[in-house]
Amino acid sequence: MIDETVAEIEGMQTHSSSVVAVKAAEALRELFDREYPAVEEYVRDLERNSNALRRANPSHATLHTSQREIVETVADADLADVAEAKERTEAVVDRLVTEIRTGKQRAAEAAAARLEDGMTVLTHDYSSTLLEAIELAARDGTHLDVYVTEARPRYLGRKTVRTLAGIDRIEPHLLVDSAAGHVLPNCDVAAFGMTCIVEETYYNRVGTFPIAATAAELAVPVEVVGSSSKVIESGGFAFENEMRAPAEVMREPAEGFSVENPAYDATPLHLVDAVVTDEGIRTP
Numbered sequence: 001m002i003d004e005t006v007a008e009i010e011g012m013q014t015h016s017s018s019v020v021a022v023k024a025a026e027a028l029r030e031l032f033d034r035e036y037p038a039v040e041e042y043v044r045d046l047e048r049n050s051n052a053l054r055r056a057n058p059s060h061a062t063l064h065t066s067q068r069e070i071v072e073t074v075a076d077a078d079l080a081d082v083a084e085a086k087e088r089t090e091a092v093v094d095r096l097v098t099e100i101r102t103g104k105q106r107a108a109e110a111a112a113a114r115l116e117d118g119m120t121v122l123t124h125d126y127s128s129t130l131l132e133a134i135e136l137a138a139r140d141g142t143h144l145d146v147y148v149t150e151a152r153p154r155y156l157g158r159k160t161v162r163t164l165a166g167i168d169r170i171e172p173h174l175l176v177d178s179a180a181g182h183v184l185p186n187c188d189v190a191a192f193g194m195t196c197i198v199e200e201t202y203y204n205r206v207g208t209f210p211i212a213a214t215a216a217e218l219a220v221p222v223e224v225v226g227s228s229s230k231v232i233e234s235g236g237f238a239f240e241n242e243m244r245a246p247a248e249v250m251r252e253p254a255e256g257f258s259v260e261n262p263a264y265d266a267t268p269l270h271l272v273d274a275v276v277t278d279e280g281i282r283t284p
Contacts, residue, residue, distance in 0.1 A: 001030040002049050009056035009063075016128040017195055018104045018227055021062040024053040025093045025100075028070065032090065036082045043075050046089065058240035059203065059264055061196035062229045065237065066096045103227035106278035108132035111191070111225040112140070114276065119188045120145040122180065122215075125205035126156040127193020130225050131163055138169040145171045147183050151205055153248040153261060180211045181218075190215040194226035195264055197275065198239050200284075202267040209265040212272065221273040228277040239266075 005027040009020055028049060036042040050067045057063060073092045079085045111133035115121070121144055123130060134144065146164055151157040157174065164172035175183060184190065190211060195203045202224060212222045246259035275282040
């Protein structure tokens with residue numbers, strides 16, 4: 001299960017960073033079925049597998065911080081035996097999974113409250129938290145027009161727009177990435193999920209920065225929604241971008257040129273008007 005989860009995270013089969021963190025934490029339960037001669041061996045195996053999960057996607061702050069907390073909680077404890085070490089691991093995994101899911105839900109509820117009937121929204125990529133916010137707003141009777149960029153080259157926007165198409169009161173539109181500036185003048189807000197915020201920089205799927213910059217030029221508010229666990233004020237986490245495979249961009253060989261395919265980009269936080277989390281609304 002741990003190796004499968006590492007491969008899934010590396011392959012970006014799961015796009016939501018909150019979902020990734022939960023899957024990684026749950027994967028460590030596999031260790032409970034293994035036999036260890038002593039606590040030290042168990043802790044070493046826990047650290048080794050946790051490190052593998054973190055390395056699978058070093059850009060996800062929630063994955064990094066939750067895995068680090070699991071290991072530190074167990075490694076720093078005065079444990080009598082392996083059984084107690086496993087019990088402590090299970091307890092911290094249960095707590096963190098609940099906190100991540102609860103934080104995501106509360107962030108979605110806070111974002112839903114900011115969506116007003118008749119609004120036109122532009123979004124980019126795939127954010128399960130933002131989708132939940134839109135669905136919650138629609139359940140309460142809010143009608144929205146939502147423009148979704150394709151988010152090349154993995155076309156994650158297509159997954160978003162298909163999900164939106166199944167929600168009553170939502171009128172979804174799929175938009176080529178380069179047309180964001182064409183529809184933004186008619187939008188009330190540009191709303192995004194978040195990979196993470198580290199100090200004064202907002203990291204999200206590549207293509208977010210130019211949309212946010214264009215929105216700022218056109219005086220369209222930019223709002224970001226996500227769990228507070230993704231907001232890193234200082235220290236303990238250094239964002240690492242990922243260069244994806246050239247084959248995602250073009251199938252034929254790149255002869256005489258290179259293919260640049262970064263997974264994320266960095267948006268200065270001053271371009272964001274509101275950060276909506278489970279802990280409240282922050283206006284940078």
